[in-house]
Amino acid sequence: MPPPDRSPVLVTGPDGALFPLERGESVVFGRGTQTDIPLGGDPWLSRTAGRIAAVDGGALISNLSGRHSLYVLIRSERLRLPVTTENGGLGFLLAEGGALVGTAPMLDHGRALDVRTAGGTPPPAPPPDTPSQETTGLPVRLDPATKEFMVAFLLCRPWLLDPTRMAPLPRAPELARQALELTGAHHLLRGFDGSAARGRLAQQVHDHLKELRAKIYRAGLVGRDQQLSLSAIASALLHYDVIGLRHLELARDPAWLTAQENKWWKSG
Known part of the structure; x- marks a missing residue:
């Protein structure tokens, strides 16, 4: 009605x-x-x-x-x-x-x-059902080859795996650790919590999260006066299909993991 x-x-x-x-x-x-x-x-x-x-x-x-x-x-x-x-x-x-x-x-x-x-401004057009891996949907675009994409993927992954979205989301230090775990950087994970690498990588993750917030604001998905928590970032990325179930396959893609490995290991 x-x-x-x-x-x-x-x-x-x-x-x-x-x-x-x-x-x-x-x-x-x-x-x-x-x-x-x-x-x-x-x-x-x-x-x-x-x-x-x-x-x-x-x-x-x-x-x-x-x-x-x-x-x-x-x-x-x-x-x-x-x-x-x-x-x-x-x-x-x-x-x-x-x-x-x-x-x-x-x-x-x-x-x-x-x-x-009864009306209002229509939401942005949804992405195609099978977008390419060079860009991941509209209105925010992420390049899967970048560390920024890895941060976005790992942030959203708990909710991709848990449809109820009750799973807690990882913060910056845990996102850095998960990136190293996913790329097999065992040499960097030894003593990670007390290492200088933890601080450097956590700061880089903070910077990527900051840029994700900026992209969401620039795309007009939320008002500039609204604060974007981690859950709000994940909600926006999932709702607009920037990150989706199709990306879970990347965690088993040797080529993608190698590309990410080269970026994260050098940063560590």
Whole structure:
């Protein structure tokens, strides 16, 4: 059921209750009875779980809970929402169409909130089903031969392997260690935690993460005022198919591993 023209966003509760939102309006949902949309019965849902707002460009869906995970299901892809705080954080902007919002049990058992938009700016065009390995999708492009790509791949790999996206994401020192492990740099891994190489590689990973953030901002995937945590970076890269399941095969590709080996071993 499309939302009426006067309401840019329509939220439908699990019980079928309708919550039309004019631009600038929002609803808060959660297990608590004080919320606009109280949803009892799910122990994995916080009392104040999330917010859905009608904004310029669509519906902004935010996770307000630092304790329990919230997900957006759109086009069969399940995305975990990072926590949004007063100091920033990335919400999910639904520019056009519909999405389901809730905890994993809510999504699995048909109890999720349904969010529909009446218009807004369409999202960037999806990449082709079988993109070349020279570039990995739109609107952010990464060259698989670079260390930056390795950092992006290793950051996203836990969520590629865990569709629930409950797996923790590695930080810079662990990303550096995983790059050495994947390329077989056993000589650099001996005593790695106390070595000078750890600091150098961790700083390089920090620089690559900084550039990934800059590329996401430049592509307009998030507003400049929104902070990009590691989970927000991974969510953007996976949502726009910059990194995808097809890239897991690279970990068994001798040519790719050799190319990466030459870059990481010299850096160490």
